Amino acid sequence: MAGDGAARARTGQRNPTMADVARAAGVSRPLVSIVMRGVSGASESTRRRVLQVADELGYVPDARARKLRQSRSALIGVVFRLGDPFHSDLVEDAYASCARHGYEVALSAVTGTRSDAEAALSLLKERCDALILLAPALDAGELSHLAEQVPTVVVSRKLEPASFSVVRADDRAGTELAVAHLVSLGHRRIAHLAGAGVVAADDREAGYAQAMRDAGLDAWIDIVPTGITEADAARSMASLMTRDRLPTALVTFNDRAAIGVLDIAARRGIDVPADLSVVGYDDSRPARLPYIALTTIAQNTPELMREAVALALEQISGQPPREVVLHPSLEIRETTAPPQVDV
Amino acid sequence: MAGDGAARARTGQRNPTMADVARAAGVSRPLVSIVMRGVSGASESTRRRVLQVADELGYVPDARARKLRQSRSALIGVVFRLGDPFHSDLVEDAYASCARHGYEVALSAVTGTRSDAEAALSLLKERCDALILLAPALDAGELSHLAEQVPTVVVSRKLEPASFSVVRADDRAGTELAVAHLVSLGHRRIAHLAGAGVVAADDREAGYAQAMRDAGLDAWIDIVPTGITEADAARSMASLMTRDRLPTALVTFNDRAAIGVLDIAARRGIDVPADLSVVGYDDSRPARLPYIALTTIAQNTPELMREAVALALEQISGQPPREVVLHPSLEIRETTAPPQVDV
DNA sequence: CTGAAAGCGCTAACAT
């Protein structure tokens, strides 16, 4: 029973400390430390008794004191954008990858009122052993400055690795994959909904153009700029529909744009994929919903984070920063099919 | 310039400490502490000099040491479900509310592989002054056990406040609002898509039934059970459409179900709101997207978190736990309109 | 296998 500890907490007394446990168990303080950390150096009987006493007292080790005393904090800080599905996936993978290497994760969120710099600073104060920044909105200079203070890994931004490491997927290769898939289905009038001014959008657009040329479809290259939200894409799609001939397939720069397109298509009676094939980009959670089932380009988030953590550990152990570029893959679902009528 | 500090970090030396700053500035350590905390007790000239030296050295205060020394950690722990839009909103509000009271936020995520209990334990180790749990999947016993160790506030779950405080919106009142809105538009055949086995779904269903009775529409009460995903709702909607007469309006137990309905409606050529009015529940981010524009019940997340933080502070200052029930509100957007043909 | 002593970086309490 947690009688004693509970009573203490309820009456506003301090939490039990290691010394309390040692006293109650009739052993020295360091011995309790040994038992709590699960390292060797205590007999089995002592270990059992100490653990039982600790449990009875409701003892919880103080992470602040532990990390202060240890040279390394065994903490990897992750800066992510709150509410972003792609970041949510990455954070989940971060927990898994860090745990495999004996590290804990310290989270710091970027929100409408909390900048990347603020988020990173709070982790710096916690003395994380390394920082992993998910697509941070910081320029190279700010990132370098940060990286001089702590090993830093930038995820999913195309940046020259300098004092920090970079891990990202090859965005050009991604849209090339998308176009190649549509070409193999028999499409020729393939348009691209391009993200205007969005990071990574340039590479995705270049990959689209390259793949069209490679397929001998130079004449059909058709780039429609759009904004970052579903609503922007819906508007662009609506304007596309005022044309004489619609494309038979659409490659969008991200899933949100693709979903905006799907929505408008449904409302206007355009059958996807019979009348129009759509390929998104990101393989975000909504894309995987069965009733959306969007064919899309996946960045392989587990591998992205596995590499990010590996790069962090490399830097912690003194190795120089470097860049890792991963290959995206095609997830074929239900929004692509051969065109009903060819050109 | 951060020359010295940077060089240190890059060559793997330790970070500068307060003692380093004191030495370089030619003052005592506590004086540096006074300056860094911005409290009174240092002359303006000293203050300026210390701050400049600290900046040159690239000094960042060590949060672990500070929190260890202080009796209170000035930290409020928040346990949230990663990737849940409602939780994302709440966390964002938590940052704002905590900052107003001089508290920082320590985040701990619940994921597919990380339970509420694990998430809470890691915050316990950080010695947070209080914990705020967002719709935790823990039973009353587990919550009580936790609350004996640290002031605890449970958000958005209907639970008898015991050793912990509870803040939630009135779910019955929410669906009553939804039905009343539809009735005022002239609807009578109003069905409810009910969440099977989901927390809060019972109250929402009860509120629907109550409001129907209050409007004298007992005969039209029509409760269709469904699952928790958009796809579940889409299936339920499809089966609803095999009936002779469709309802003219639908109240769903959450936004995800509503969005599943909207999707199927668009695909089957049912015009929302002309043929069918739809009211969701939660006012989640997707509901607010302009191309969805879902009429829905809002829980007022800023107020929910404002109350949660207030309840946490109350408990920290020794007051007993209690319950706060907030009133939800109706957000009228574009998925509701008068019925085209009445019964 | 166990215990005594020192110290991580900081702040609170007391001096001056």
Add this chain to the structure above:
DNA sequence: ATGTTAGCGCTTTCAG
């Protein structure tokens, strides 16, 4: 306004 001393809870030596 500034300096001195002590100690937060833990882990790490180093002696037994």
